[in-house]
Amino acid sequence: MLLSVAQATIVVPSLSFVFVVPGQQRWTLRSVRANCTRDVGGSPNRAYTLSITDGTTVVAAIGADDAGTEPGTGEITWAPAPAAHVAVAGAGVTLAPLPPFVLNPGYVITGAILGAAPADTWVSAAVWYDFAYTAT
Amino acid sequence: MALYVTRPNVPGPGADWSTAVPGQYLYNVTGVAATLTTQPGTATVAADASGNARPGTYHLTIPPQRFVAGIVPGDTALQTGFTIGSGNTHVDLPYGTLDWTNPWSLTWWAAQSPSGDPADFVYVSTDGSTHVVVGVEVARPGGDLNVDASAIGTAWATATGVVPLDGSGHFWALTWNGTTLVLYRDGAVIPWATTGTPGPVLTIPTVARIAGALIGGGTYTGIIDEVAPFAGVALSAGQVSTLYVAGLVGIANYSAAVLALTPFAYYHLDDGASTGRQVVLEITDGTTVVEAIPSGLAELNAAGPFFYSWQPKLAASSENAPAGLITVAIPPLILPAGYTIGVRTLDLFALDRWSDVTVWWDDNIQQALTPYNPYAYPPGARLVYRQETSTP
Numbered sequence: 001m002l003l004s005v006a007q008a009t010i011v012v013p014s015l016s017f018v019f020v021v022p023g024q025q026r027w028t029l030r031s032v033r034a035n036c037t038r039d040v041g042g043s044p045n046r047a048y049t050l051s052i053t054d055g056t057t058v059v060a061a062i063g064a065d066d067a068g069t070e071p072g073t074g075e076i077t078w079a080p081a082p083a084a085h086v087a088v089a090g091a092g093v094t095l096a097p098l099p100p101f102v103l104n105p106g107y108v109i110t111g112a113i114l115g116a117a118p119a120d121t122w123v124s125a126a127v128w129y130d131f132a133y134t135a136t
Numbered sequence: 137m138a139l140y141v142t143r144p145n146v147p148g149p150g151a152d153w154s155t156a157v158p159g160q161y162l163y164n165v166t167g168v169a170a171t172l173t174t175q176p177g178t179a180t181v182a183a184d185a186s187g188n189a190r191p192g193t194y195h196l197t198i199p200p201q202r203f204v205a206g207i208v209p210g211d212t213a214l215q216t217g218f219t220i221g222s223g224n225t226h227v228d229l230p231y232g233t234l235d236w237t238n239p240w241s242l243t244w245w246a247a248q249s250p251s252g253d254p255a256d257f258v259y260v261s262t263d264g265s266t267h268v269v270v271g272v273e274v275a276r277p278g279g280d281l282n283v284d285a286s287a288i289g290t291a292w293a294t295a296t297g298v299v300p301l302d303g304s305g306h307f308w309a310l311t312w313n314g315t316t317l318v319l320y321r322d323g324a325v326i327p328w329a330t331t332g333t334p335g336p337v338l339t340i341p342t343v344a345r346i347a348g349a350l351i352g353g354g355t356y357t358g359i360i361d362e363v364a365p366f367a368g369v370a371l372s373a374g375q376v377s378t379l380y381v382a383g384l385v386g387i388a389n390y391s392a393a394v395l396a397l398t399p400f401a402y403y404h405l406d407d408g409a410s411t412g413r414q415v416v417l418e419i420t421d422g423t424t425v426v427e428a429i430p431s432g433l434a435e436l437n438a439a440g441p442f443f444y445s446w447q448p449k450l451a452a453s454s455e456n457a458p459a460g461l462i463t464v465a466i467p468p469l470i471l472p473a474g475y476t477i478g479v480r481t482l483d484l485f486a487l488d489r490w491s492d493v494t495v496w497w498d499d500n501i502q503q504a505l506t507p508y509n510p511y512a513y514p515p516g517a518r519l520v521y522r523q524e525t526s527t528p
Contacts, residue, residue, distance in 0.1 A: 001470070001501070001505060003421075003470070003472055005421045005423075005424050005426055007424065030426070030427075030467070031419075031426050031427045031467065033425060033426055033427060033428060075416075075428050077427050077428045077429065079427050079429065079467040080467040080468060081429060081448075081465050081466055081467040082432070082450070082451065082452050082453065082465045083432070084429075084430045084431060084432025084433075084453060084465075085430060085432055086414040086416070086430040086431060086432060086433075086482070087414070087482075088413075088414050088482035088483045089483075091482055093414070093416050093428055093430040093482070094430070095428075095429055095430055095432070126424050126425070126426060128421070128426035128427070
């Protein structure tokens with residue numbers, strides 16, 4: 001078991017963040033957590049998705065709910081637990097289920113804000129994973 | 137496999153707890169439990185913090201009355217004040233105070249809205265029927281502060297334009313020593329523009345009201361907080377200044393300073409939750425938050441305590457609000473040394489307090505990865521020496 005945390009590089013403003021499984025590593029996902037700022041105009045259609053591709057084809061897409069009043073902040077965690085969301089005023093905290101996917105080198109994890117307001121943006125994102133080396 | 141229970145130290149009031157996995161350990165978390173004791177009082181009872189058992193009754197009649205961040209500087213995120221739009225929201229106090237024939241004092245924090253009713257009543261004491269004994273009023277649009285006594289509309293004293301009508305928070309004090317009525321704003325004396333004879337003593341006060349007239353019209357528009365009447369004593373300038381300075385530090389200091397002066401009553405006016413408390417379980421690697429796990433359940437608006445249990449491998453979270461039981465489904469947590477587990481409570485109140493925090497974990501995975509060295513004995517192991525003898 002080798003637990004690691006990687007941070008995404010996000011250039012604000014951005015409606016997406018990306019992680020790529022490096023060569024010769026195999027990741028077992030434990031969680032993805034991201035922060036965003038939410039501007040006025042996103043509700044009620046705003047949602048968050050975490051997509052996983054093999055580099056070409058989408059193999060999984062997991063949605064997460066929006067929460068909180070606008071303007072505000074969003075904190076979204078994808079982890080192996082039932083979906084939930086809470087909010088206090090503009091601070092929304094959301095959990096969406098994420099199975100412990102095993103991802104080969106070259107797999108891509110993408111987080112996106114759908115139905116965003118004009119000034120919505122991701123601020124930070126981190127992936128917590130257990131990795132093992134692989135020959136390929 | 138061995139099961140362990142860790143009891144982390146818990147912080148004082150108004151703070152969340154967290155604990156770190158010690159070096160050379162690997163927690164396979166079986167469950168987490170903790171108790172959240174919330175501030176006393178409900179939105180119907182204005183608790184008396186003086187210990188004199190003189191609670192008031194809220195009348196929250198017209199939206200958008202709500203409890204908001206308090207005015208005491210440095211504590212606005214936690215302590216609540218009481219804000220009122222143009223309506224008849226008030227707090228009734230069934231105790232007579234501020235009999236102007238005897239020394240008295242009144243302290244409060246307030247932020248007047250830019251617009252509102254022509255007469256904002258901070259505090260009024262009456263005989264319960266027809267006679268105002270002492271009333272404190274803010275008049276719009278000029279921002280005059282008027283003190284009335286013993287008859288409706290009889291201005292005992294007026295300070296012209298001294299009340300900022302810009303929503304800014306200020307500390308106020310009124311004192312009467314039997315001879316002189318003194319007004320303070322932010323610890324400094326404010327001179328009266330006009331003063332007069334208070335009027336004949338018509339009655340002894342038997343009831344009082346915060347934020348509204350008991351007789352005639354007039355409400356309150358703004359935020360009012362930390363109201364404390366003092367009977368039989370006129371606070372000195374030094375005492376008023378001490379209170380103001382304590383308020384600049386924060387609610388804990390201010391509250392202690394008020395109680396040290398033995399008020400007749402002391403109303404924090406924070407008895408209702410603003411938007412409710414929401415507890416999020418937070419996991420970090422020591423630096424970065426890797427999981428923030430909400431319950432997804434309804435916010436906690438009532439008085440506590442609330443008993444939390446976070447459990448992995450559950451299909452759903454559940455809540456028994458009347459019993460204050462909340463069970464939250466969490467992911468499996470395998471936490472190496474240096475990782476932390478704790479809570480972040482959205483809208484935590486100043487006097488909310490966590491207690492009885494327990495982290496239940498096993499060493500199943502730790503043992504699978506790094507079995508005990510046969511020459512490294514776990515804590516509590518007993519070595520037994522037995523000598524074998526042989527018969528030649």
